[in-house]
Amino acid sequence: MIQLNLVVIKTNRPEEQLRFYSTLGITFEHHRYGKGPYHYASTLEGLTFEIYPLPESVAEPDTTTRLGFTVESLNSTLQCLEEMGVETVQAPASTEWGYAAVVKDMDGRRIELVEKMIK
Template identity: 40%
Template sequence: MSHVALNLVVLHSNDLERAQRFYECLGLQFTRHRHGSGPEHLSAELGDCVFELYPLSPNSASTLGTRIGFSVPSLEPVITTLSADPSTIISPPQDSPWGRRAVVSDPDGHRIELVQA
């Protein structure tokens, strides 16, 4: 049986800079990229996976229904930083079978599950 691993996640955003600031609160570090004549976008390497933010254009499909999760070293400081905008916190930190977790909303409305590593 072959090994299957996730290597790319792409979300579309109405405002790349605003989305970048949000995801940087989680600890991601972005670089700007452009492939050929495609749009400029942001890319962050997370181990073997690349997380990219592309601008939402009239021709691109919405990724709003996509839910993703990140493991963060410490959940409380992230939640404290994100709490500046109370509408960001969907489900506050609580213990679960998967560890301490919370659900937040990024600036575009994507739901993001955070689990303390």
């Protein structure tokens, strides 16, 4: 069995990214490993999700990675994100995966948000 257990995004806007991803309902800790850079980390059901500063040798963050998150309430989450000035790329709609929308994080990565399905 294989399982994804780590996703790291690197940014030159860590505080803004912290605010964006916290709005999705993710809780982070601020820390560092050994002599590495301070960063934000969260554990989501076995997946560690981290926000690291860009290395000095890199000018711009990668925006080609697309991430997806399940949220409690899509409309409420979108309202909070829109108040932050976040761009909605794909308006909320019912899809085969559920009620979903796509937004851009503070670096411009496309982030798919799907409302948690009630069982």
